[in-house]
Amino acid sequence: MHYPHLFAPLELGHVTLPNRILMGSMHTGLEDRAADYDKLAAYFAERARGGVGLMVTGGIAPSVAGWLKPLGGRLSMPWHATRHRKLTRAVHAEGGRICMQILHAGRYGYHPLSVAPSRLKSPITPFTPRALSSRGVERTIGDFVRCAQLAREAGYDGVEVMGSEGYLINQFLAERTNRRNDAWGGDATRRMRFAVEIVRRTREAVGRDFIIIYRLSMLELVEGGQSWEEIVLLAKAVEEAGASIINTGIGWHEARVPTIVTSVPRAGFAWVTQRLKGEVSLPLVATNRINMPEVAERVLAGGEADMVSMARPLLADPSWATKARAGRSAAINTCIACNQACLDHVFQNRRASCLVNPRACHESEWLIAPAARSKRIAVVGAGPADLACATTLAERGHTVTLFEQGAHIGGQFNYAKRIPGKEEFHETLRYYRHRLAELRVDVRLDTRADTAVLLSFDEVVVASGVVPRPVQFQGSDDPRVLGYLDVLAHDRPVGARVAIIGAGGIGFDVAEFLAAQPPSPTLDPTRWAQEWGVDRSFTARGGLVRPAPEASTRQIWLLQRSEGRPGARLNKTTGWVHRAALKAKQVQMLGGVRYQRFDDEGLHVLLDGQAQVLPVDNVVVCAGQEPNAALAQQLLEAGLKPHVIGGADVAAELDAKRAIAQGTRLATEL
Numbered sequence: 072m073h074y075p076h077l078f079a080p081l082e083l084g085h086v087t088l089p090n091r092i093l094m095g096s097m098h099t100g101l102e103d104r105a106a107d108y109d110k111l112a113a114y115f116a117e118r119a120r121g122g123v124g125l126m127v128t129g130g131i132a133p134s135v136a137g138w139l140k141p142l143g144g145r146l147s148m149p150w151h152a153t154r155h156r157k158l159t160r161a162v163h164a165e166g167g168r169i170c171m172q173i174l175h176a177g178r179y180g181y182h183p184l185s186v187a188p189s190r191l192k193s194p195i196t197p198f199t200p201r202a203l204s205s206r207g208v209e210r211t212i213g214d215f216v217r218c219a220q221l222a223r224e225a226g227y228d229g230v231e232v233m234g235s236e237g238y239l240i241n242q243f244l245a246e247r248t249n250r251r252n253d254a255w256g257g258d259a260t261r262r263m264r265f266a267v268e269i270v271r272r273t274r275e276a277v278g279r280d281f282i283i284i285y286r287l288s289m290l291e292l293v294e295g296g297q298s299w300e301e302i303v304l305l306a307k308a309v310e311e312a313g314a315s316i317i318n319t320g321i322g323w324h325e326a327r328v329p330t331i332v333t334s335v336p337r338a339g340f341a342w343v344t345q346r347l348k349g350e351v352s353l354p355l356v357a358t359n360r361i362n363m364p365e366v367a368e369r370v371l372a373g374g375e376a377d378m379v380s381m382a383r384p385l386l387a388d389p390s391w392a393t394k395a396r397a398g399r400s401a402a403i404n405t406c407i408a409c410n411q412a413c414l415d416h417v418f419q420n421r422r423a424s425c426l427v428n429p430r431a432c433h434e435s436e437w438l439i440a441p442a443a444r445s446k447r448i449a450v451v452g453a454g455p456a457d458l459a460c461a462t463t464l465a466e467r468g469h470t471v472t473l474f475e476q477g478a479h480i481g482g483q484f485n486y487a488k489r490i491p492g493k494e495e496f497h498e499t500l501r502y503y504r505h506r507l508a509e510l511r512v513d514v515r516l517d518t519r520a521d522t523a524v525l526l527s528f529d530e531v532v533v534a535s536g537v538v539p540r541p542v543q544f545q546g547s548d549d550p551r552v553l554g555y556l557d558v559l560a561h562d563r564p565v566g567a568r569v570a571i572i573g574a575g576g577i578g579f580d581v582a583e584f585l586a587a588q589p590p591s592p593t594l595d596p597t598r599w600a601q602e603w604g605v606d607r608s609f610t611a612r613g614g615l616v617r618p619a620p621e622a623s624t625r626q627i628w629l630l631q632r633s634e635g636r637p638g639a640r641l642n643k644t645t646g647w648v649h650r651a652a653l654k655a656k657q658v659q660m661l662g663g664v665r666y667q668r669f670d671d672e673g674l675h676v677l678l679d680g681q682a683q684v685l686p687v688d689n690v691v692v693c694a695g696q697e698p699n700a701a702l703a704q705q706l707l708e709a710g711l712k713p714h715v716i717g718g719a720d721v722a723a724e725l726d727a728k729r730a731i732a733q734g735t736r737l738a739t740e741l
């Protein structure tokens with residue numbers, strides 16, 4: 072059998088799970104409105120069909136005070152259970168199992184009714200919570216228990232009690248947020264009483280034949296977080312109180328250490344779960360940045376955990392488990408941990424989806440049906456827009472020819488994958504290579520498509536991408552002024568001091584590329600932990616030590632014309648990581664810069680109206696892009712009506728999310 076540890080059944084007493092795959096809780100934005108539960112049911116049903124052992128819903132509040140945001144998903148009244156029955160029925164019809172996560176946001180609640188153990192505002196919300204009275208604490212425990220009972224009535228196989236990530240239960244556990252001096256605060260035993268009572272009373276209320284997962288905060292990554300001894304004490308008490316499984320929680324939301332972004336090493340926190348092995352006899356779940364079967368199998372075979380939790384990887388590929396079981400890991404559409412369509416959307420109050428799988432969370436609305444008539448279709452370019460389009464067209468039964476002028480498929484992803492911390496981009500290209508072969512797409516590399524060759528097709532899709540935007544200033548034609556393709560595609564040498572013009576996504580990536588000492592710390596968990604101050608020996612509370620970033624290999628200035636902080640427009644959940652990483656490398660990030668000239672002294676700029684010379688050996692221009700639209704124009708002139716997508720259509724603010732979604736969408740319509 073492929074991946075024998077991953078596909079070993081797990082005995083829980085009243086139920087046997089078919090494998091060790093837990094689909095971790097992920098807010099999709101569909102939990103909050105009753106009207107969206109049919110869509111949510113279709114989303115979970117597709118993943119149940121895909122063979123996941125056990126799934127957990129996004130967080131559902133047990134009370135109004137526990138809301139994450141006003142009118143967020145809640146299960147506190149019998150009539151709320153009706154909508155949840157849609158999910159449980161859909162999952163059970165596919166032979167799956169599903170638990171509901173009970174999440175009380177505490178002081179992370181983005182509303183004025185929030186409560187907490189103590190009246191302390193969190194650094195990431197504008198609302199100061201009300202401190203719960205002793206009666207309020209009792210009432211809140213009752214809310215959890217009632218919520219679990221209702222979940223059982225709604226047909227769930229169990230609940231997950233969210234005790235980590237800095238939410239209410241976690242706020243009781245840590246000295247940092249619990250300043251109480253009553254039965255619920257003070258020493259470690261009293262601080263953990265809230266968590267333990269929730270589990271104990273829930274078990275009493277729901278009986279033995281119901282799964283209770285406790286998500287235990289094992290590494291908080293904040294000052295004043297729990298010590299390792301306290302965590303072990305809590306794990307033992309939670310086991311004693313009746314939990315069935317302990318899941319791992321890593322980091323509070325206010326922590327300044329990245330825990331799930333693409334630059335975090337794969338399974339980079341499994342060591343924390345392993346540390347708890349032997350302390351309790353419950354199954355332990357490892358989590359964070361486990362995205363491929365080889366990684367999951369390694370964690371399980373190495374005895375680091377008994378199950379693996381994956382949330383985003385199953386958003387990216389609902390059939391992950393079926394493919395892994397069949398030994399077809401090359402066919403998995405891998406989550407690249409970019410957060411661009413999932414967490415970033417949730418933070419913008421938009422429905423989550425997935426950059427590499429735009430159907431995610433739109434399963435019932437976005438169908439990929441067989442084509443009414445098979446056509447001969449040419450797709451020009453093999454960037455992400457083209458690859459998504461070509462594979463979806465072929466999936467629908469069209470005969471597809473893909474033209475790529477370069478020697479490889481992937482377009483700009485071939486440059487993205489070279490950035491330290493973006494190694495996952497290789498996986499998307501591997502997935503598409505496999506998919507193109509599987510679907511027998513006729514791939515013509517090193518072939519520049521032109522009007523003559525395209526005339527014979529029924530339809531032509533042009534996804535010829537972009538060209539870098541040139542920038543003009545005195546000396547900009549000097550050979551020492553490079554473009555980002557000179558650096559990332561042609562390996563042109565770059566001196567020890569360099570100025571980067573343009574601080575968008577590519578400017579930041581080029582800065583990281585030029586500052587880094589290979590190999591990338593993402594491939595070395597020990598070096599990565601040192602860079603971010605994660606204490607793998609766990610001697611200090613919260614598991615934090617002073618970060619020891621490696622020095623930059625170059626002196627770098629990252630510049631933009633706009634006033635203000637460079638990087639302010641980077642993605643919400645990942646931008647801070649890029650800014651912090653470059654700050655640690657002492658990259659100077661400057662806004663409000665006017666470029667005047669480049670000569671032997673360096674780059675002459677105006678900064679706050681003052682003339683300055685940045686004494687650099689090279690300038691790298693990363694000033695955005697313009698559509699590569701010449702071919703589309705020629706086709707129009709020849710009387711063809713090409714479908715133009717991706718950067719060739721609109722280059723401004725084009726990212727792979729838009730490119731893949733546009734390519735897939737077009738392919739469903741032809």
Ligand code: FAD
Pocket residue numbers: 409411451452453454455456457474475476477481482483484486487490518519520521534535536537559576577580699702716717718719725726727728730
């Ligand atoms: P491209 O990827 O530009 O592909 C176009 C392809 O068409 C090329 O391969 C080209 O050779 C080919 N072509 C052009 N003309 C012809 C012709 N006549 N005949 C045959 N072939 C032709 N986006 C994100 O969302 N997240 C990121 O983290 C991210 N990081 C990036 C990092 C870097 C360093 C770079 C450079 C880009 C990054 N991007 C990122 C942007 C993302 O890669 C692009 O938005 C995406 O590749 C655009 O896809 P596309 O299919 O429109 O075009």
Ligand code: NAP
Pocket residue numbers: 411540541542572573574575576577578580630631632633634642693694695696723724725726727
């Ligand atoms: P971008 O994000 O539009 O940034 C372009 C930068 O160049 C800006 O800093 C802009 O700021 C500057 N600029 C624009 N015109 C200029 C001019 N004429 N002269 C000098 N400077 C100029 O584009 P990009 O960095 O090329 O990225 C391309 C796309 O790839 C983006 O849509 C981005 O989302 C995507 N991408 C995403 C990631 C990611 O991690 N999510 C990473 C890389 C790329 P000023 O005008 O203020 O100078």
Ligand code: SF4
Pocket residue numbers: 383384386387405406407408409410411412413414424425426427428
């Ligand atoms: Fe993974 Fe990115 Fe998709 Fe989110 S959007 S599931 S991080 S690939």
